[in-house]
Amino acid sequence: MHPIVIIGSGMAGYTAAREFRKLNPEHELVMICADDAVNYAKPTLSNALAGKKAPEQIALGDAAKMATQLNMRIEAHTWVKEIQAAQHQLVLEKNGQQTIQPYAKLVLAVGAHPVRVAIAGDGSDDIHVVNNLEDYKAFRKNLDQHHDKRVVILGAGLIGCEFANDLQNTDHQVTVIDLAPQPLGRLLPTHVATSFQEKLEDTGIHFVLGTTVEKVIKVEKGDYLITLANGQSVVADVVLSAIGLHPNLELAKTADIHCSRGILTNSHLETNQADIYAIGDCAEVNGLLLPYVMPIMQQARALAKTLNGEKTHVHYPAMPVAVKTPAAxxxxxxxxxxxxxxxxxxxxxxxxxxxxxxxxxxxxxxxxxxxxxxxxxxxxxxxxxxxxxxxx
Structure with missing residues (x-):
């Protein structure tokens, strides 16, 4: 009997594995991922500073620990080059060598990548994004090198506001820039957004809204001059982009798996290809793309039952999202x-x-x-x- 294979070692991949193991301790389980497969909760990244957590303290377990804990083979630093859906197998590449991995069922937990906009200037390549623990380590290392602690954040969405509050709580000077006229533009009605913004501004966070960044130029002492479309400019030591995520669809598309905003699934989390499922930030379930923790938990519980032979619909109750902004x-x-x-x-x-x-x-x-x-x-x-x- 072939194994169940999970592609991706983020929260979705590990939660699916954990829920399946509760039901079935024995069936062979394989996880494949391009990174080091360290298990951690991504939501902790945007409040680790105030929580006095060093990047090294965020990890919950490395690949060896997780493989033992979940009785699972983990292939880290391994790329899935191709899904051969008809043959129920994957073409893998590791250390320049290609191998074939058969599967009985395949779970795509491939997540999402940060949106990057084209910005002019010789400093644009130095703009940080934080979408994983390695990104966060680089961001924190850069922060620690600067005494002036001036940080510019591109994006006043959920992640941008959480990082802004976390940085402000640790004595950084934070400016948040967004094209929208208000923070959390997709989540809040205007009158609530105004009050939310005022509470964050009371802590010292500065919002520049209704405009975009045109250019980021390196100036003396490692500083950056950020020029805005409205004619203003801001000087920063560190620039962080938090303008949203795009589901990772490339691998699915090459296997003729139907995609829209995300990888399309029905309420069983099935794609259009037999025995291939999608879960987490990459999955668009019955038209709903919900990149939050609670939907992942609901998906993982349902998918574990389905993988174990009990076909189960994912159930989405009302799932409120807590925004980690202690100032508001x-x-x-x-x-x-x-x-x-x-x-x-x-x-x-x-x-x-x-x-x-x-x-x-x-x-x-x-x-x-x-x-x-x-x-x-x-x-x-x-x-x-x-x-x-x-x-x-």
Whole structure:
């Protein structure tokens, strides 16, 4: 019997392996990844500074430890050159040597890569992105080399704001630049975004919104001059780009696996190719692309049962997202994009509760800003219909 093979050693890959092992301790399991297969939780990267965690302390286990823990063969530093779907096998390359790896079932947990925009100037190649632990190590090493602690962040989305708060908490001078007119533009209604921005600005974070970076030039002492489209300029020691992620689709496309924004799957996480599944940031499940922790957990539990012979639909209950910005504690449950909503807002002493109601007055999403509002998370979540029902 051929093994179940997982491509990818991120949270999705390891969670799928762990959930499968709970059900089936014996069936051969193989994980293939291009990096060192260190297991860590990516969400910890954007608040490790305030948590006083050095990059070396973030890892939960190396490949050897995880292989033993999950009774799994891990092929690190190994590239999947081709998926031969008809033959149920992979062409692998490691150290310049190619081998064939057969599979009974294949799980694509290939994640996403940072969006990079073309920026002029001789400093643009030095812009950091943080999408994995190695990226984070390089970013922290660069931060530690500068005493002025001036950091420019490109992108006022969830990751950009989390990094901004984390850096500001550790005495860095942070400027956040975004083309959108408000932070968290895709998640928050304008009136909540304004209050959220004000709370972050109270800590010293500087927002420059409604404009883009045109050029990043190296100047003396390792500084960078960042020129903006609105004519302003900012000087920084370190520049971090956090303008979003694109699912990794190239490998799937070469195997004629259907893709849209992500790798397309049904509610069993099946792709159009037999015995090939997708999970995590790369997976677009029944039209939903949700790059958050809770959907990964729901996917992994369902997929483990399916891989073990009990075909199971993934169930998406309402899954609020906690944004790690202690200066402005925020919990967001985005309303479905295809639903028209009206916002009802209750002002509190330390924040607000904003509810997204549809035409039938059903709660479809909410935003909780501040410590008092956060206490409503569970009671409000129960009122929101499932995003993907338990059986469809």
């Amino acid at each position: 504690p925020l919990t967001v449950l985005p309303a479905p994009v295809d639903v028209d909503v009206n916002w009802e807002t209750e002002e509190l002493e330390d924040g607000m509760i904003a509810k997204a109601l549809d035409s039938e007055n059903t709660l479809r999403g909410f935003v909780l800003l501040g410590p008092s509002a956060a206490k409503q998370r569970l009671s409000l979540t129960k009122l929101v219909p499932d995003l993907l029902p338990a059986a469809v």
